[in-house]
Amino acid sequence: MARPAGRRTEILETFIRHVAEQGYERTNLGDIAKELDMSKGTIVHHFGTKAQMLRELEENYMKHELDAVRSLWEQLDKPQERIAAIVFASTLLQVVARDATVASQREVVQLSDDPAMQEVRKLRRELQRMTEDELRRGIEEGTFRPVDVEVVTLQLWGSVQWMFVWFQPGRRHTPEEIGSTFVDILLGGLLVDRFGLAPLADPNGEIATVVRETFEAHAAQ
Known part of the structure; x- marks a missing residue:
């Protein structure tokens, strides 16, 4: 099944907002997944690790x-x-x-x-x-x-x-x-x-x- 268009961008933008609000160490992929109503595995599938998201x-x-x-x-x-x-x-x-x-x-x-x-x-x-x-x-x-x-x-x-x-x-x-x-x-x-x-x-x-x-x-x- 095709991935929803723009889903990767939505994940990254949410991650950026969390880092801006509370810092990298306190940013949790589980919280992002919950906010976006998706599994944590979906985020990992798109980005691999939280460190990779920060690099991007x-x-x-x-x-x-x-x-x-x-x-x-x-x-x-x-x-x-x-x-x-x-x-x-x-x-x-x-x-x-x-x-x-x-x-x-x-x-x-x-x-x-x-x-x-x-x-x-x-x-x-x-x-x-x-x-x-x-x-x-x-x-x-x-x-x-x-x-x-x-x-x-x-x-x-x-x-x-x-x-x-x-x-x-x-x-x-x-x-x-x-x-x-x-x-x-x-x-x-x-x-x-x-x-x-x-x-x-x-x-x-x-x-x-x-x-x-x-x-x-x-x-x-």
Whole structure:
């Protein structure tokens, strides 16, 4: 008998929500099976193990994030614009892909030594490399002050990837407003000339708009 269409996707989406809400260790395949009115064996048939589901979650999320950054790179050329776009994208993901973002960032160290997570680590390194390249380009062009690009990259990603702990969508601030604050502080410390900082950090400005429209276009595909 043919499997119900989309059943595998439904299982994975439910798993992602459980991980986002209570963490990987407390997520139980039996609970997911009960919620979806299926046997635990059906989940195992589709995915094998809970660890494999986590690997798929992480890999899909990182590919989605990299695709978005590459699309932004096609629309924005200056290093300061690209760094600002990374920040706005990271904050907007807290809303447009909330469960996957929280689940991925909450469990970033899970299975870090697992050989099967090699692809995920490769994708993360690529995202860091792209960030480092823009920082180096900005320094070479005289836009950014000389800094340790590896440390600044870790500061950038470390700060935005823990945002899920305290940022709750729908409350006082929009993701663009949160992104604006991050851009103001980060680029404020990097730019040689701060004259152009305000447009880069504007929550209603060009960079924030390009980021939002890029995510809307990806969601429509």
